[in-house]
Amino acid sequence: MTKKKPSLSIKQVFLLGSKLVITLSVILCVFSLFRTHSTSQIHKHPRSRTIFHVQQQFNGPSKIAFLFLTRKDLPLDFLWDTFFENADSRNFSIYVHSEPGFVFNEWTTKSPFFYNRQLRESVRVVWGESSMIDAERMLLKEALEDPANQRFVLLSDSCVPLYNFSYIYNYLMSSPRSFVDSFLDGKESRYNPKMSPDIPKSKWRKGSQWIALIRKHAEVIVDDDAILPVFEAYCKRRPSIVSGRKNIKLQKQHNCIPDEHYVQTLLSMSELDNELERRTLTYTLWNQSTTKTEKTAWHPVQFSYAKAGPQQMKEIKGINHVYYETEYRTEWCRTNSTFVSCFLFARKFSRGAAMRLLSEGLLRSSDSSVVVTTHL
Ligand SMILES: *[C@@H]1O[C@H](CO)[C@@H](O)[C@H](O)[C@H]1NC(C)=O
Ligand SMILES: *[C@@H]1O[C@H](CO)[C@@H](O)[C@H](O)[C@H]1NC(C)=O
Ligand SMILES: *[C@@H]1O[C@H](CO)[C@@H](O)[C@H](O)[C@H]1NC(C)=O
Ligand SMILES: *[C@@H]1O[C@H](CO)[C@@H](O)[C@H](O)[C@H]1NC(C)=O
Numbered sequence: 001m002t003k004k005k006p007s008l009s010i011k012q013v014f015l016l017g018s019k020l021v022i023t024l025s026v027i028l029c030v031f032s033l034f035r036t037h038s039t040s041q042i043h044k045h046p047r048s049r050t051i052f053h054v055q056q057q058f059n060g061p062s063k064i065a066f067l068f069l070t071r072k073d074l075p076l077d078f079l080w081d082t083f084f085e086n087a088d089s090r091n092f093s094i095y096v097h098s099e100p101g102f103v104f105n106e107w108t109t110k111s112p113f114f115y116n117r118q119l120r121e122s123v124r125v126v127w128g129e130s131s132m133i134d135a136e137r138m139l140l141k142e143a144l145e146d147p148a149n150q151r152f153v154l155l156s157d158s159c160v161p162l163y164n165f166s167y168i169y170n171y172l173m174s175s176p177r178s179f180v181d182s183f184l185d186g187k188e189s190r191y192n193p194k195m196s197p198d199i200p201k202s203k204w205r206k207g208s209q210w211i212a213l214i215r216k217h218a219e220v221i222v223d224d225d226a227i228l229p230v231f232e233a234y235c236k237r238r239p240s241i242v243s244g245r246k247n248i249k250l251q252k253q254h255n256c257i258p259d260e261h262y263v264q265t266l267l268s269m270s271e272l273d274n275e276l277e278r279r280t281l282t283y284t285l286w287n288q289s290t291t292k293t294e295k296t297a298w299h300p301v302q303f304s305y306a307k308a309g310p311q312q313m314k315e316i317k318g319i320n321h322v323y324y325e326t327e328y329r330t331e332w333c334r335t336n337s338t339f340v341s342c343f344l345f346a347r348k349f350s351r352g353a354a355m356r357l358l359s360e361g362l363l364r365s366s367d368s369s370v371v372v373t374t375h376l
Pocket of ligand 2: 173174175176336
């Protein structure tokens with residue numbers, strides 16, 4: 001008995017040892033598998049993380065996320081209130097990025113739709129600088145947390161809808177593509193050669209910041225940590241020009257407006273140009289008159305009460321194509337291959353102009369075009 005004990009214990013030790021070896025190698029195998037898996041993922045998708053991808057197969061009613069980028073309050077909240085009142089609350093969600101600390105409640109808005117819809121965190125936005133992109137990404141990030149949000153529309157505090165909710169809902173939902181105004185930046189010298197090779201000139205794009213995205217593209221923008229730092233370093237707005245000799249050096253400084261290039265260039269870098277309707281859904285009327293300080297400055301025209309008449313609105317809604325000079329491209333407006341009017345929204349509207357749209361029945365449940373015609 002006593003002799004057998006050591007032999008047994010040797011056997012036991014052997015057994016125990018082999019068990020240990022097996023366990024260890026299994027752990028090692030799993031670990032290395034995990035490692036190769038994650039490294040290959042990182043290699044294939046440099047800018048995508050997995051958090052949002054789980055939620056892609058969403059089966060409930062799809063929502064449009066309306067993302068408002070405001071300075072403070074929403075001056076046209078009364079118009080949007082009517083717009084949302086005619087919608088099914090399961091079909092939309094609202095997010096507002098305002099200045100830090102600004103709260104939407106019964107004292108700051110007349111529309112309950114906006115109560116507490118401001119982001120938990122926000123940044124102080126300087127128009128034309130990269131803080132604008134930060135604010136856009138914060139809106140997208142928060143909206144992505146609701147898996148029901150399938151379309152993401154960026155709007156300013158002077159934007160108005162041109163149609164009722166159901167028309168806009170169907171227009172956006174029927175398109176499997178994002179609407180992103182994106183074109184070759186021909187004559188201008190906003191591209192900074194220092195961005196190369198991270199952003200080659202061939203991928204540099206320009207376009208309106210007012211975009212409407214599908215979920216996949218919203219994820220690309222929120223996940224981006226490769227293109228954004230390049231923009232932060234090399235795409236900066238030149239300080240505004242003041243006359244005087246001291247400013248000659250300043251005027252030669254590279255000038256770039258990040259929010260007119262970032263999304264377009266990022267999507268182009270991600271080889272997603274072919275998943276876009278390359279146009280904006282938001283109408284802007286440009287004042288091309290020249291001023292002394294800026295030779296070719298274009299300014300958006302503000303629509304006043306007088307300018308927001310039925311004839312003008314009918315003309316905007318009648319536009320069915322856009323010409324892109326730098327690409328010699330005529331974009332016939334489509335959603336999912338069906339020809340449609342180009343614009344769903346318009347800016348910049350004053351309170352008076354928005355009141356006129358309401359009183360003339362632009363957003364009324366009945367067919368708005370009939371209402372418009374009766375006023376001619
Ligand atoms: C709301 O969404 C449902 C399903 O997604 C759709 O059938 C319905 O037409 C939508 N309602 C409006 C007002 O667009
Ligand atoms: C787009 O159009 C095609 C062909 O008409 C149709 O089968 C498809 O369902 C449409 N897509 C959406 C998202 O409505
Ligand atoms: C266009 O801008 C010029 C100069 O700033 C101004 O005088 C003119 O009234 C503007 N036109 C419109 C239609 O707003
Ligand atoms: C919404 O507007 C469209 C286009 O103007 C019109 O054909 C439709 O009847 C309206 N729908 C509702 C529910 O008001």
